[in-house]
Amino acid sequence: MKIRGVLAGLTAVCAVCLAGCTGKSYVVLLDNPDGTAGKVVVQGNQGEQIIDKAGEGAPLDGSAPPAPVTPQQIAHDFGAAMKARPALPxxxxxxxxxxxxxxxxxxxxxxxxxxxxxxxxxxxxxxxxxxxxxxxxxxxxxxxxxxxxxxxxxxxxxxxxxxxxxxxxxxxxxxxxxxxxxxxxxxxxxxxxxxxx
CATH class of the missing domain: 3.30.1330.60 (OmpA-like domain)
Incomplete structure (x- = not known):
């Protein structure tokens, strides 16, 4: 998996956690504090997906195209990791x-x-x-x-x-x-x- 953007490290950590917790791993792209979003390229054993819109996610195995993820689902799946982020400079x-x-x-x-x-x-x-x-x-x-x-x-x-x-x-x-x-x-x-x- 290749990841580019401010939240790259957080995205990777969250995906690993989800794999152990739910059996279904995915990556979701979050917006930066300034409202911009980076880009995530997900390369898995079933394909490659590009996520370039904040709030969209795709499975880590690359099996499905990006799709919107509700804020509630993001909070449920990634809330603990998001709270653990260090404050921005x-x-x-x-x-x-x-x-x-x-x-x-x-x-x-x-x-x-x-x-x-x-x-x-x-x-x-x-x-x-x-x-x-x-x-x-x-x-x-x-x-x-x-x-x-x-x-x-x-x-x-x-x-x-x-x-x-x-x-x-x-x-x-x-x-x-x-x-x-x-x-x-x-x-x-x-x-x-x-x-x-």
Missing amino acids: QQFLLYFETGGSEPTPESAIELDKIIAVVNQRPAADVSVIGHTDTLGNAAVNEKLARARASIVADLLKQKGMKAHALTVESHGESNLLIQTPDETAEPRNRRVEVSVR
Whole structure:
């Protein structure tokens, strides 16, 4: 069986569970959080089926084409596995004034949201990456971006963030969100990215 999509690992685990529990194994394609759906190719000893619509399923042996599966049946067959899925990563962008190392007032408000997300996870892994725009010297921008990331990490810890792992990095002006020529002020590039996994 070949599986492609965000829920590939979950689909395979659920199919194995069903084989042991009911004697009839099938794969069902679920939609992603953004509403899109991937694609599952089921290759079994009785044929190959392609599932490309969320809410449709096909037997693992490839013996029948995809057919709709009711939400109730999906919940019954896969509910426990779906509840066991880890939370999806979340990303936050905090912005800074030119040359400054303090978040803008609007971005400072985001700190409490970040802490709430981190503290809801049993073993959160948090990365804090600082960035700058292209104004000024690249080496100075590298230091400024690290200072921004360190300040955000310190603020998060001071406010009670309980992360299992915390990494702080600087990308300086090397990883622009908005592509600009050198020596260009771009507020959206003066940022710290906080990723929570």
